[in-house]
Amino acid sequence: MRKLFDIKFILLITLLCCGFVACSDDSNSDIEEPVKPEPETGDVTLYITTNTRSQDFATKAVDFSDKSNMSPSTINLEPETRYQTMDGFGAAITGSTCYNLLQMTEDNREKFLKETFSPTEGMGYSYVRISIGCSDFSLSEYTCCDTEGIENFGLTSEETDYVIPILQEIQAINPDLKILGSPWTCPRWMKVNNLTDLQPFNSWTSGQLNPAYYADYATYFVKWIQVLKEYGIEIYSVTPQNEPLNRGNSASLYMGWEEQLEFVKNNLVPAFKAASLNTKIYLFDHNYNYDNMGGQNDYPVKIYDAGVDEDIVVGAAYHNYGGNKEELLDIHEKAPERELIFTETSIGTWNDGRNLQNRLIEDMREVALGTVNNWCKGVIVWNLMLDSDRGPNREGGCQTCYGAVDIDRANYSSITRNSHYYIIGHLSSVVKPGAVRIGTSGFSDAGFYYSAFENTDGTYAVVLLNSNSASKMITLDDGTNHFSYEVPAKSVISYQWKK
Template sequence: SFLRLSIGASDLSEGCFSYDDMPEGQSDFDLADFDLEAGDIEVIPLLQDILSINPDIKIIATAWSAPTWMKTNRSYIGGKLRPDCYAVYAAYLVKYLQAMREKGITLHAITPQNEPLNQKNEPSMIMEALEQADFIKNHLGPALQEADLDEVELFCWDHNCDVKEYPLAVFADDDARRYLSGSAWHLYGGDISVLSEMHQAYPEMKLYFTEQWVGSDGEFGGDLLWHVKNVLIGSLNNWSRIVLEWNLASDPFCGPHTPSGEARCVGALTLGEGISRNVAYYVIAHASKFVRPGSMRIYSDKHASLPNVAFLTPAGHIVLIALNNGATPLAFAIQCNGKNAFATLPARTVATYVWKAA
C-alpha cells in the first residue's frame, strides 16, 4: 500500500543523475533543461503499471542530492546546497511533482533530503538542521503552497534514530513546522523508542519509518527476527504510521548501485532467471496482507520474551503480530473480549494471528 521513490538517483541507481544535469561550469536557474525521463527511464512506466493495478497506493519520494550545479562542491558525493540555490532547488522539487502528475503519478509525500548527515554515500548531500528549517520555511513550503501542492505531505529528517536533536530543532522553528506533516526515520543507529519521544514532544507530527535494508552478508533467520522486532513491531509500537523496507528488488549480485553506493543491499525480491523472496518480503508480508490501510493500533501487553503489536482493521478484524526470539518454543494465551485462545510459537519464529473483533 506504500512505495518509496528517489527523486533523481539513489545509491541503488546504475549511476548518478538528476533531472537537470548541466555541463561543467554551467547552471540552469530557469530549469529550462529539466527532464523527468533522465536517468532511470524504466521507473515511470513501471509506476504507471503499478497504479493501474492499485490506484490507491501511496508514494513518498526522497532526494539523495540536488543537481551538482546547485551544490558547494559540484559533486554528487557530499557537499551542501548553495545558499543562492535554495529557491531554485525548491522550484526543482515542485517541477518534479508537477511533471509526475502529468504522467498520472500523484505523490503523497516528499522528504527534501535522504540522510542529510551522511556525506559518504553516492549520491548524498549534507543539510544541517537549521539549514533544513530555513529551506522548508522560506523556500520549499511556500513554493508548494504557491503551486497548489500543499496537500503533498512534507517530512523532515529521513535519517537514523541516534540524532533526535535534528528533527527536534526543525520542529522548534514554528515557521518551518507549519509546513511539515512529520519526520521520517531509519534505524542504522540509535533505538526505535526515540520515535515515542518524538511523539511525546510533538504529538501532532506524523512519524514515518522509511528505510531499512538487509545485507547480503547477513543470515536469513537472524535478519528476519531483528527486522520484525525492531523495524516492524518496534516502529509500529512507537507511533510510526508506515513501515518501509529498502529496496523493492535487486538482481542476483545486489545490483544495480552507483560505484560508491551500497553494494550489499538485498531487495525484497531478487530478479534473475526466476524470482526469489527475501527477508524484507516476509517482514512486510506479515503486516501488509492483514493490516490494511485505515487499521488502528490497539493495546496489547508488552512482554520482553514475546514482542508483539495488535491492530483493529477497517473490516472489523483484530490482527496480532508476535515474535518468539528465543531458542525454545513459547506457549502463550491471547485474551480478547472475554475469550481466550492458546498458541505456541516455535523458537525463532514470527506469526500473524487474525480473528473477528466481535
C-alpha cells in the same frame, strides 16, 4: 522355473501378511492417527513464517473458542486505548529494482508484483519510496535538471523507461499505493563547497545547497510532483533530503537542521502552497543517532520549535544505521502532535543478510514491531529487488547490500525472499492503511513481541514475534471472542479476524 515359482509364492504370502496386519483391529497398536490438515477457512486467518522456512508465509485458520478463557498466556486487546493511525508498509522502488523487474517475463513480473502488492491476492504492500533524481541504486548519476537553469527541468530515461512503468504496474494492482519521494542530491550547479566561501562544488558527492538557489530547488520539487501526476502517479509525501548528515554517499548533499529549516519554512512550504499541493513533508530522513553530531541532536524538533507549518510539515523520518529505536519515542514525547515514519534499513554481507534464521528475528523485533511500537505510522525498507550479484550497483554506493528479495541473474526468474520481504509482508497482510494501533494487556513473556490494530473494515489484527526456541500456545481475546493457537518457535505470526 521352480525357483521363479518359489519367489512368487513368497511374495504372495508376504503381501497377505502385510494386508492382515494393516487391517487388524489391535487396540494396543502404537500406530498414530494421521495428522488432520489445518482448516482452509475459519474465524481467524493466520500467516506464519518460521526462521527455518518450515512454514513460509503459510496461510492457516482457526475458529473462535466457545469455552471460557482461563489461559494464562492471553493477550487482551484494548481498543479503547488508541495510538497512531497507520499509513502503510513497503519497500524502495529504486532504479536497480525496476531494472531487475523489467528483465523478468511479463507473466513472472505480474505474478511477483501481485504477490507483493495486491491487497486481495497478496501481501498488500501499500507504501513505497522512490528517489527524486538518482540514488546510490540508480543505473546512473543524474538529477532532473542537470543543465543549469530550472527551466531545463525534465525527467530522464531512467524514470520514463524504468521507474514510471513499474510504478504504473504496481498502481494497477494496488490503486491506493502511497509513494514517498526523497532526493539524494540537488543538481550539481546548485551546490557550493560550504556556506561561508560559497564556491561552486561540481560533485555528486557532498557539498551544500547554495542559498541563492533555495527558491529554484523548491520549484524543482513542485515540478517533479506535477510531472509525475501527468503519468498518473500521485506523490503522497516527500523528504527534503535523504540522509542530510551523510556527506559520503555516491550521491549526497549535506543539509544541517538550520539549512533545512530555512529551505523548508521559507521556500518549500510556500512553493507547495502556491501550487496547491497537498503532498506531506517529513523532515530529517536519517539516523537515530544524528551521525553523532551533537549540534544536530533532535534535528526535527529544533525545526518544529523554530516554527514551521504543521499542516504541510507533518513529521519526521528515520533510518536505523546508527543509534537506537528508542529515539523515536523520545521525539514523539517532545512533539506528540507530529508524525513519525521509518524510511530505510538495509541487509547485506555485513549483517549476514541472507541468513533468515538470524535476520527474521532481529529485523522483526527492531525494524517492524520496534518502529511501530514507537509511534511510526509507516515502515519502508530499502531495495525491493536486487540481483544475485547485489546489483545493479554503482561505485561509491552500497555494493554489499541485499534486496528484500534477490533475483537470479542467470534467469531473472528464481527469487530468494529475504527477511525484509517477510517482515513487511507480515505487517501489510493484516494491518491495512487507516488502521489504528490499539492497546493490549496480559501476556508479556520475554522473547515475545507484538502489536495490535483495529482496521477500518471492522477487523482486528495482531502481529506477533516468538523469538524463543520453544513454541507456545497463545490466546488472543478481544473482549467478545477469543481463540488459541500454538505459535512455533522462532517465528512470526499475523492474525486477522472480524469483531
